[in-house]
Amino acid sequence: MKTTPTDAAPPSDQPEGMSRRELVAGGALTAAALATSGAQRAQAEERSSVAVASANGLEAVGRAVAQMDAGISPVEAAVHGVAVVEDDPDDVTVGYGGLPNSEGVVQLDSCCMDGPTMRAGAVAALEGFRHPAQVALQVLQRTTRVLLVGEGAARFARTIGFEEENLLTEKARKIWLYWKANMSDRDDWIPGPGQTEDSDVQWFMNTYGPVRPTGTINLCAVDGNGDVGGTTTTSGLFFKIPGRVGDSPLIGAGLFVDNEVGAAGSTGRGESVIQIAGGHTVVEFMRAGKSPEAACLAALERLVQATRVPYLLDDKGRPSFNVKFYAVNKAGETGSATIWSGGRHAVCRTGSKPVHLDSAYLYERDPK
Ligand code: ASP
Numbered sequence: 001m002k003t004t005p006t007d008a009a010p011p012s013d014q015p016e017g018m019s020r021r022e023l024v025a026g027g028a029l030t031a032a033a034l035a036t037s038g039a040q041r042a043q044a045e046e047r048s049s050v051a052v053a054s055a056n057g058l059e060a061v062g063r064a065v066a067q068m069d070a071g072i073s074p075v076e077a078a079v080h081g082v083a084v085v086e087d088d089p090d091d092v093t094v095g096y097g098g099l100p101n102s103e104g105v106v107q108l109d110s111c112c113m114d115g116p117t118m119r120a121g122a123v124a125a126l127e128g129f130r131h132p133a134q135v136a137l138q139v140l141q142r143t144t145r146v147l148l149v150g151e152g153a154a155r156f157a158r159t160i161g162f163e164e165e166n167l168l169t170e171k172a173r174k175i176w177l178y179w180k181a182n183m184s185d186r187d188d189w190i191p192g193p194g195q196t197e198d199s200d201v202q203w204f205m206n207t208y209g210p211v212r213p214t215g216t217i218n219l220c221a222v223d224g225n226g227d228v229g230g231t232t233t234t235s236g237l238f239f240k241i242p243g244r245v246g247d248s249p250l251i252g253a254g255l256f257v258d259n260e261v262g263a264a265g266s267t268g269r270g271e272s273v274i275q276i277a278g279g280h281t282v283v284e285f286m287r288a289g290k291s292p293e294a295a296c297l298a299a300l301e302r303l304v305q306a307t308r309v310p311y312l313l314d315d316k317g318r319p320s321f322n323v324k325f326y327a328v329n330k331a332g333e334t335g336s337a338t339i340w341s342g343g344r345h346a347v348c349r350t351g352s353k354p355v356h357l358d359s360a361y362l363y364e365r366d367p368k
Contacts, residue, residue, distance in 0.1 A: 001088070006146075007287075009267050010223055010300070012240075012325075018096070031121070033326065034113040035209050035298075036307070038140075041206050046331065047065075048224050048349060048350040049065045049067065049068035049069055049074075049077075049221065049222065049223045049224055049349070049350050050221070050222055050328060050334060050347070050348070050349045050350070051064040051065050051068075051077070051078070051081065051219055051220065051221040051222075051328070051330075051338065051345075051347070051348050052219070052220050052221075052292075052325065052327070052328045052334040052335075052345060053218060053219040053220070053326060053345065053346045054082075054217050054218050054219075054267045054326060054345060054346070054348070055205050055215060055237055055343070055344045055345055055346055056085055056091055056093070056094070056215070056217055056218065056346075056355060057082065057085065057217050057218075057219050057345075057346045058082070058346040058354045058355075058356060059084050059085075059354070060081035060082050060083075060084055060085055060217060060219055060346070061081060061219065061346045061347060061348035061354045062081075062348045062353070062354040063080060063081040063084060064077040064080065064081030064219060064221050064348070065077075065221075065348045065349065065350055065354075066174070067081065068221060068223040068224075068350075069350055072228060073114065073116075073223070073227065074114075074115065074151060074221040074222060074223050074227055074229030074230070075112050075113060075114040075137070075213060075229030075230065075231065075257075076132070076137065077221055077223075077229070078112065078133075078190055078219045078230050078231040079133045079134055079137045079230050080137075080290025081221075081229050081301070082133050082217050082219050082231055083131055083133070085217045085233070086130055086131050086132070086133065086233055087130065087131075089169050089171065089216070090171075091217075092171070092172055092204070092215070092235075092238075093215025093216055093217075093234060093235055094108075094215065094216065094217050094234055094235055095108065095130045095131065095132070095167070095233065095235065096130040096165075096167050096169070096232055097167070097169040097171065097172055097237040097352050098167065098234070098236075099172050099175060099239065100168055100172060100173075100176050100235075101236075101239065101240045101241065101242045101244070102219070102238070102239045102241060102242065103177050104168065104173065104177075104240050104300065105127060105168070105233055105242065106127065106130070106167040106168050107125045107126065107127055107146075107235070107236065107240075107242070107243075108123070108125075108126045108127075108130075108132040108167070108233070108234065108235055108236070109122075109123070109124045109125065109126070109132065109233070109234050109235075109236050109245055109246060109249035109252060109254075110122065110132035110133045110135070110136045110231065110232060110233035110234070110248060110250040111123075111136050111147075111230035111231065111232055111248065111249045111251055111255050112133055112136045112137050112140060112229070112230065112232075112247055112255070113140075113229065113230055113231075113251060113255055113256065113257035113263070114140065114229050114257070115227055115228035115229055115257045115259030115263065116259050116307070118226050118257075118258070118259070119140050119256075120140060120146050120251045121136040121137055121138065121139030121140025121143075121146060121147075122136050122139060122142070122146055122147040122148070122249040122250070122251060123135045123136050123139065123148050123149070123153040123156075123157075123249060124147065124148075124149040124153065124245040124249040125145065125150045125153070125242075125243055125244075125245055126149075126150075126152070126153045126154060126157065127148050127150075127154055127167075128154055128157075128164045128165060128166070128167065129154065129157045129162050129163075129164060129165075129167075130165065130167055131162070132233050132249075133231045133232075133233040134162070134163060135149070135153065135157045135160070136158070136231070136233075136249070137231075138157075138160050139156065139284065141203075142238055143156075143244070143245075145156075146251065147250075147251075147356050149195040149245070150243070162305050166249055168357055171200040173203045174195075174200045174201060175200060175201060175307055175310070176239065177192075178191070178195055178196070178201045178204070178237065179193060179238075180237050180286065190344055209230045215234070215235075215267065216232060216233070216234035216236075216248050216266075216267040216268075217232070217267075217268060218230070218232040218248075218254065218255065218256075218265030218267055218326050219231055219232075219233070219235055220232070220255075220257070220262070220263035220264060220265055220326055220327065220328045221263070221328070222262065222263070222328050222330060222332055223327075224350070226259075226330045226331070226332075227259060228257050228258070228259050228262055228263045228328070229257060229263065230254045230255050230256065230263040230264075230265055230329060231265075231304050232247075232248045232249070232254040232265045232266070232267075233248065234246070234254075234267075236248065236270070237270065244273065246256070246270025246273075247266055247270035247273035247274050247278065247279075248270060250274060251279075251282075252264070252279055252280040253270070253273050253274045253277055253278055254266050254270065254273060254276045254278070254279060255278075255280055256279035256280040256282070256283045257277045257283075258287070259330070260287070260330070261283050261286050261287045261330060262281070262283060262286050262292065262327060262328050262329035262330050263279075263328055263331065264278075264279045264280075264282035264283050264286070264292075264295070264299075264325060264326065264327035264328075264329065265279050265281060265325070265326050265327075266278045266323060266324060266325050266326070267323075267324045267326075268321065268322045268323035268324050268338075268339075269322065269323055270306060272303055272306070272312075272319070272321065272323055272341045273303070273323055275303070276299065276302050276303045277305050278321050278323070278325060279325075281298075281299040281302060282289040282295045282296055282298075282327050283295075283324050283327075285298045285299060286313070286327065286329050291329075291333060291335055292327035292328060292329050292333055292334055292335030292336075293327075293335025293336065293360050294335070295325075295327055295335070295359055296325035296326070296327055296335055296336055296337035296359075296360065297337045297362065299325055299337075300323065300325065300337055300338070300339055300362050302363065303319075303323060303339075304318070304339065304362065305318055307319050312340075318363055319339050321339075322338060322340045322343075323338070323339050324336060324338040324339075324343050324345070324359060325337055325338075325365065332349070334347050335360070336357070336359040336360070337359055337360040337361060337362070338359045338360075338361045338362075339361065339362050339363060340361060340362075340363055340365050341361040341363065341364045341365050342361075342365055343358070343359035343361060344356045344357060344358055344359060345357055345359050
C-alpha cells in the first residue's frame, strides 16, 4: 500500500524548519521559547503585522501582533495571544473558568492552522488543560495527525508535559448549578436558598440573559511577509451534552487558513457554522475577490439559506441565533460580520493600539 509522505515520516522532536519552535514543559509559551535570532528581529522591524479577533480578544490581538513583530510565526503568535483569554477566569466562554457541560465538567475545544505549511492541529472535548490552543499547536508541530479528542487528547497533553488541573471555578460551578435548578420544575432539582441572589449568578443573568448563550475566541493573523495563521479556542456551548463538539476545533468550520488568500474563523452557534463549512467558505469568497467583510457577509447569507428547521427560526423566518465571522486577507485587510446587529470585533496592527470595531451585519436587532 502506498503511503503518503506525511504517513511515512514519523514525528521528530524538532521538525525540519522548526528549530525555534521549542516545546516548553508545563505547556506555557515562555519568552525564552519565543525568542528569535537577531537577523529575524531586524527583518521583523521593517514589516507590519495585523490580527483580528472576536470582541473578547482585544488584549490577545495586541499580544499576537507584538509576537509577529518579533519574528514569531502567525500561528504561534495567535496561540500565544489567545492564552490571555484562556487564563482569564472571568471569561466564562474559554479555557480556565469556562462554563461546563451538563454534568459540570469543563470540556474545551480548539484548533490552529499554519498558512505556509497548511498544517493544522486540533483537540476536542479536552478535560483538565487550560490551554487547548497550545495543545492543538503541539498536535500540529509534533504529530503527523490533525485532531485528537477526549481522553486521547488528554493523554497527549499529559505526555507532552502540560499541567493538569481542575478548570471548574467556583463561579462557574454556581452558575451551572443555578442552570440545573432552574431548567425544569419536573426534574429532581429546585433552586436552593439564596441561589438566585448570588452575585455570580446575577452577573451571569445580566450578562447573558435567560437564553443559553455561547462564546469563544477566534484570532486570525497575518505578518509582514503575508504569511497567515490562526486559532480558535472555546469551552463551547454552555451546559452542552457531554462530548458535544462544535465548530471551534474543526478545520474548515471554526477556522480555515490558506496562505494564498488569508484566514477566517467564527464564533456563535457552532452547528450552523459546521453545516456550511464556515471558515473555509469565507476564505473561498475572499479567493474569489471579495473583501474580508464582504466574504463574511456572503458566508452568513449562505448560512441563513441553510437554516431551515423551524426551531431555529423566529416568527419572521430569520435565524433565532447568532453567528459571527472574522477574516483577514493576505494583504492585511480585516473584516467581520454577524447575523444580528450590535457585534464588534478586535483589530490590531503594528504600531497601533488594539481597537474594537463594529461588525457588519445582516439583520438589525428589533428594538426592545
Ligand atoms: N462556536 C462555539 C461552539 O459552538 C461557541 C461560540 O462561539 O459561542 O461551540
